[in-house]
Amino acid sequence: MDRQPINISKAGEQHHQYENALKKMGYSIRRLPETPELPDGVFVEDAAVVFDELAIITRPGAESRRPETETMAEVLKEYRELHHIEAPGTVDGGDVLVLGKNVYIGISQRTNREAIRQFGQILKPFGYNVHGIEVTDCLHLKTALTPLEDDLLLINPDWVDGDIFEDYHTISVHPDEPYGANVMRRDNWALCPEAFPRTAELLAERGYDVITVDQSEMAKAEAGLTCCSVIVE
Known part of the structure; x- marks a missing residue:
């Protein structure tokens, strides 16, 4: 674009x-603290994915966006047990589509297979099935559906x-x-x-x-x- x-x-x-x-x-509505030094911070979906049982703090694909997860984690820990995606995994929350116990994750410019593997490990004990999907022509999976x-x-x-x-x-x-x-x-x-x-x-x-x-x-x-x-x- x-x-x-x-x-x-x-x-x-x-x-x-x-x-x-x-x-x-x-x-x-609950607002996170303002972070004017992080211009993409308004796109909070990319920093975390919330499930009934837990929340996963992401590791955004753009390195400049990774500090955004800090304020998100501080708030979400009040509501859920937190799990974190670790390097070399990268994932934006906009690539994660949750449909019941099926989790579809877009393989995109921002999200890689290692992060999808980690999602699978974190969610398996709770009965979720994680699927990777190739995304074309748009930034995130949830741009497309x-x-x-x-x-x-x-x-x-x-x-x-x-x-x-x-x-x-x-x-x-x-x-x-x-x-x-x-x-x-x-x-x-x-x-x-x-x-x-x-x-x-x-x-x-x-x-x-x-x-x-x-x-x-x-x-x-x-x-x-x-x-x-x-x-x-």
């Missing part, structure tokens, strides 16, 4: 709208092999909205960027109460909706 300057003031306003949307969906229900996925089939998910029902995004697959759902709420009206229409037609937010500034850094939060149920 060609880089464009991000309007920081506008990005802050949009992030506030995002927080308000999450509140409407029933979440409470996210779950709408336990057995229903919204997917861009051009960016990830849909045959891998033959045990799930899938809905393909409109070809005009390749980045539309990254949405968030809770109960009957569905959150979607307003830049993807066809995706919003698709969700509404399936009976979801759709909330749209302007995410245009974050999108300049290839961010999706899930990038900017870590959900702890």
